[in-house]
Amino acid sequence: MSGENWLFQAFVYLAAAVVAVPLAKRFGLGSVLGYLLAGVAIGPFGLGFVGQEGEDLIHVAEFGVVMMLFVVGLELEPALLWRLRGPIFALGGLQVMVTAFLAAAAALALGLLWQEALAVGLILSLSSTAIVLQTLNEKGLLRGEGGQSSFAVLLFQDIAVIPMLAVFPLLATHGADHDAASHAATTWTAGMPPWAQTLAVLGAVAAVVLAGRFLIRPALSAIARTRLRELFTAAALLLVIGIALLMTQVGLSPALGTFLAGVVLANSEYRHELESDIEPFKGLLLGLFFIAVGASIDFALIVAQPLLIAGLVLAIVALKFGVLFVLARLFRLSFDQSMLFAFALPQVGEFAFVLFSFASQEGVLGATITGPLVAAVALSMALTPLLLLVNERLVQPRFGTPRQTEREPDAIDEHHPVIIAGFGGFGSTVGRLLKANGVPTTVLEYDSDRVDLLRRLGLKVFYGDASRYDLLASAGAGEARLLVLALDTPERTLELVHTARRHFPHLQILARAFDWGDALELRAAGVDHVYRESLDTAARAGADAMRLLGSRAYRAVRAAQTFVHHDEAALDELYQHRHDFSVYLSEARRRIENLERIMLADREDRSLEHDAGWDAESLREEVRSIGMSRAPTAPGGGVSGQDT
Amino acid sequence: MARLLILFAHPALEKSRVHRRLIREAQAIEGVTVNDLYEEYPDFQINVQREQALLLDHDLIVLQHPMFWYSTPAILKQWQDLVLEHGWAYGSRGNALRGKLVLSLITTGGGEAAYQHGGFNRYTIAELLAPIAQTVRLCKMEYLPPYVIFGTHRMDEDAIAMAAARYRRLLLALRDDRIDLAGVNGSPVLNPAVAMLLEG
Numbered sequence A: 001m002s003g004e005n006w007l008f009q010a011f012v013y014l015a016a017a018v019v020a021v022p023l024a025k026r027f028g029l030g031s032v033l034g035y036l037l038a039g040v041a042i043g044p045f046g047l048g049f050v051g052q053e054g055e056d057l058i059h060v061a062e063f064g065v066v067m068m069l070f071v072v073g074l075e076l077e078p079a080l081l082w083r084l085r086g087p088i089f090a091l092g093g094l095q096v097m098v099t100a101f102l103a104a105a106a107a108l109a110l111g112l113l114w115q116e117a118l119a120v121g122l123i124l125s126l127s128s129t130a131i132v133l134q135t136l137n138e139k140g141l142l143r144g145e146g147g148q149s150s151f152a153v154l155l156f157q158d159i160a161v162i163p164m165l166a167v168f169p170l171l172a173t174h175g176a177d178h179d180a181a182s183h184a185a186t187t188w189t190a191g192m193p194p195w196a197q198t199l200a201v202l203g204a205v206a207a208v209v210l211a212g213r214f215l216i217r218p219a220l221s222a223i224a225r226t227r228l229r230e231l232f233t234a235a236a237l238l239l240v241i242g243i244a245l246l247m248t249q250v251g252l253s254p255a256l257g258t259f260l261a262g263v264v265l266a267n268s269e270y271r272h273e274l275e276s277d278i279e280p281f282k283g284l285l286l287g288l289f290f291i292a293v294g295a296s297i298d299f300a301l302i303v304a305q306p307l308l309i310a311g312l313v314l315a316i317v318a319l320k321f322g323v324l325f326v327l328a329r330l331f332r333l334s335f336d337q338s339m340l341f342a343f344a345l346p347q348v349g350e351f352a353f354v355l356f357s358f359a360s361q362e363g364v365l366g367a368t369i370t371g372p373l374v375a376a377v378a379l380s381m382a383l384t385p386l387l388l389l390v391n392e393r394l395v396q397p398r399f400g401t402p403r404q405t406e407r408e409p410d411a412i413d414e415h416h417p418v419i420i421a422g423f424g425g426f427g428s429t430v431g432r433l434l435k436a437n438g439v440p441t442t443v444l445e446y447d448s449d450r451v452d453l454l455r456r457l458g459l460k461v462f463y464g465d466a467s468r469y470d471l472l473a474s475a476g477a478g479e480a481r482l483l484v485l486a487l488d489t490p491e492r493t494l495e496l497v498h499t500a501r502r503h504f505p506h507l508q509i510l511a512r513a514f515d516w517g518d519a520l521e522l523r524a525a526g527v528d529h530v531y532r533e534s535l536d537t538a539a540r541a542g543a544d545a546m547r548l549l550g551s552r553a554y555r556a557v558r559a560a561q562t563f564v565h566h567d568e569a570a571l572d573e574l575y576q577h578r579h580d581f582s583v584y585l586s587e588a589r590r591r592i593e594n595l596e597r598i599m600l601a602d603r604e605d606r607s608l609e610h611d612a613g614w615d616a617e618s619l620r621e622e623v624r625s626i627g628m629s630r631a632p633t634a635p636g637g638g639v640s641g642q643d644t
Numbered sequence B: 001m002a003r004l005l006i007l008f009a010h011p012a013l014e015k016s017r018v019h020r021r022l023i024r025e026a027q028a029i030e031g032v033t034v035n036d037l038y039e040e041y042p043d044f045q046i047n048v049q050r051e052q053a054l055l056l057d058h059d060l061i062v063l064q065h066p067m068f069w070y071s072t073p074a075i076l077k078q079w080q081d082l083v084l085e086h087g088w089a090y091g092s093r094g095n096a097l098r099g100k101l102v103l104s105l106i107t108t109g110g111g112e113a114a115y116q117h118g119g120f121n122r123y124t125i126a127e128l129l130a131p132i133a134q135t136v137r138l139c140k141m142e143y144l145p146p147y148v149i150f151g152t153h154r155m156d157e158d159a160i161a162m163a164a165a166r167y168r169r170l171l172l173a174l175r176d177d178r179i180d181l182a183g184v185n186g187s188p189v190l191n192p193a194v195a196m197l198l199e200g
């Protein structure tokens, strides 16, 4: 490929994206559909700028999916992953098995051999991680119950690809096409006996986990110390590519490997840097991937057999939708969350392209079967954003949790002075306190079950991701005076602070912080009223401890109050000196130093010890030493009188 | 038998020398209710209903506290502001407390001589307590001459022990109606009457 041609290609792709995506977003279609349409437009059946290389491009761009899973992993702490293990294995497992079984049965009924039917069923059971996560994330739906379940299922599917790759060669019905550079032959483990392969796989996983723990962190900290931003970016890319390479070599899905690495690094201090470094690459490659999918839709085939293709797409989507919805209800998701779940996952995923080509290489499926199916898969992917739009516009308003309460005809919709974002333990306490004192509040919340409950109780609740500008605007942020932030993570809180500061600078922000670290971050982000959630309650527990040990109640309460003030002052002090710390000091190191400073300040602040005003000791001493000779200087006086 | 309620206010009893001893005596006497305000309401959230019920249940209310800046500790002021409600304690329809007796029982760092016209403190104890006396009157109760333990700054342990013993006998006498309250009215402090009673 000549240099000029390469530049031209890049120009075409980027131009298509830059034109189509904002247009699609403008019409509320979301970026994924925008990229897909851009792909169609420049593809062989549109303007014809790109030819058949669209499919090769898919393989390159699939790397965007790998990166996306790395970022997803970074955002998932191991603890959360552990909590999701139920949905991942039970819901995900059932989804794959039931869908594969039903699809295979249908294929069998259509006259395929059982081996072929099984392969087709397995492939069709997968959904598109790239499209679903991107779209749900964009709509702020990933954090709700339906979103979480979708994520869990997608994760399971990514795991399920591995055994599928292993099983396919056993399903071969005709000679395998091994002359073509076959997938399996390029890996290190290809020639090994099965037990060695298994060992290699386990070893690779262990290597990723251990390296993440003990090797990558110190390496990253060494790189961070060079203070060369681009070097850190290079290291982040190197990390992702390296892991992907390792995983492919042992026959594992690279996406799964990088996801694992992401999870291992989720607790590290470099999480945010890694995330922000990978993010743009991920976005671009994913965009490229969607464009490629759009460009590779074989319209010739569709035009030749429109009924067959349309029937296939419809049957696949309907079957998957049905299975998803029934499973969601079985797993006790609410009706609207089940709808979201079923509308999000009924397409067939990008792994299908890989698996179809692998299956034909291995002699499992012939071109007459894969041809129409590949077209149907691509169409089902293109349909997803549209389906989600249908869900959002037609289904949810009717059955689901509406984004905002319909205006009651008799109530004047006056604007509430206070907006509370997040109505968990903290937010609801603030809200109830204000309501009890006649201050009306507007609530933003993304847990739909909670939203329903609150609305039934007559609160004005908006449903969705509070850090989105449009939700804030429709909740009346333009007219409100105070914004109370009680979201469940520091990241989301900061996100919202930035949005609010940018678009609604007049809003006074009261933010809940979790600890010293994010209290400082919030202060630095321009929030004047920061409330560390552990401070007051912990001080009260301390006071009660004093009481239980025999202290007077009032002394304990005073001690706690004094301590809280002292602690706030110490935080202030720390904030003033925040620039003394090196920015590149690791988070953990900084936390220790903070604690050290605080404890030193505790020792120096003498007011913590006693309320000197109530101490009559020095007074008594003065009275005794002065005796009767000199004029007293204290209230009451030292002049000796009768003692009665 | 009179039912005694001691409204006790000392913000730092752990530092007290005198009241600590006194209140221990009071708590040991049957028929005397000790309401330790700082212990009960460390956050100053006074339970008005509880306080009013307590008042209704007793005949003689003792306001016991150290003299702080010629006045009461802060919580006693808060107590007055919140508990003595209009329409309940005072006003044309506020008769709940009518006829009860109120006695201030105070310790002062300064000696008795200092609380004289021309003395260091320029005013007598009775004068300094005028706001309380008037509050009590407005609530249709009777205010007795205060009982004052003077000169605590100079008291040693023996003196404190003696003061505590006298205090105990005073409470018993009040409980058993052995003090001629009609006779003491008009005297500036209760101290001489108590001395006479205890010696006689």
Ligand SMILES: Cc1cc2nc3c(=O)[nH]c(=O)nc-3n(C[C@H](O)[C@H](O)[C@H](O)COP(=O)(O)O)c2cc1C
Residues within 6 Å of the ligand: A613, A614, A615, A616, A635, A636, A637, B015, B016, B017, B018, B019, B020, B066, B067, B068, B069, B070, B071, B107, B108, B109, B110, B152, B153
């Ligand atoms: C804040 C404060 C203010 C005081 N003001 C006075 C006063 O105005 N007149 C006086 O005679 N004594 C005054 N004193 C002395 C106290 O009355 C004295 O220490 C107390 O009665 C001793 O009792 P206790 O040992 O139970 O605390 C004051 C003491 C403190 C701590």
